[in-house]
Amino acid sequence: MRRPMTVGxxxxxxxxxxxxxxxxxxxxxxxxxxxxxxxxxxxxxxxxLDSVFGLLNTSLREYYDVRGKFPEQPVRDARNLALDHIELAVKELRSVPDSRAVLEQLDASLVKSQAGDPDIAEIRDPWGTVLDYVYEHADGKGDTFPELISAGPDKTFGTGDDISSKAR
Structure with missing residues (x-):
């Protein structure tokens, strides 16, 4: 008997x-x-962050239009030791109605009020770090625009990934 041949x-x-x-x-x-x-x-x-910088810069312009100067970068002392520069600047910006109206457009998740006072608020970047407000006027007249600085993705100021409002 022959076996059938299997194919493949x-x-x-x-x-x-x-x-x-x-x-x-x-x-x-x-x-x-x-x-x-x-x-x-x-x-x-x-x-x-670009959106936050844009709104804060608009708020600063509104403040300048009313007061003729930008909020000073305060020196920390016993009265404001626990506050950041941005908190003190926001408190000052909220004292001008048009500037306050612009600040109210910020994403609420990036604004954290402190000590129960809605006028004292931290503005955070999308990575969760509080922004820094730097205002150094060149000739004592306050004619340069303030700088807002984000610590960037690494959440540490002074490193290469910091993001400045002036660089945008």
Whole structure:
């Protein structure tokens, strides 16, 4: 009796090499997705910071139009030891109605009131760090525009990723 000839007996198993190639491809694709997601998140936070800088700069202009000067960068003393420069500047900006109206347009998640006083508020960047307000006038007349500084993604001032309103 003759045995029927089997046509193309094919092994259905997957080799270790094939599995490693597939896992390598999956790892590369996953790293690309993570990288793109982080970049998109970073860009959206930078756009949000641009919006905050824009509103604060508008509020500063409104204040200047009424008072003829910008809020001073106060020296810390016993009265304001616990407050940041931005808190003291915001308190001053809120004393002018048009400036206050602009400040009220800020995203509420970035504004944190202190000590139960709505006029004393921290303005935070999208990374959660309090902004800094720097005002150094060149000739004593206060004719230069104040600078707002974000610590950036690393949340530490004085590093290379700090973001300034003057650089925007």
């Amino acid at each position: 007996h094919h092994n259905q198993a997957v080799t270790l090499i094939e599995m490693l190639v597939v896992l390598g491809i999956i790892a590369v694709l996953a790293s690309l997705v993570v990288t793109l997601t982080l970049r998109v998140d970073s860009q959206s936070k930078e756009r949000a």
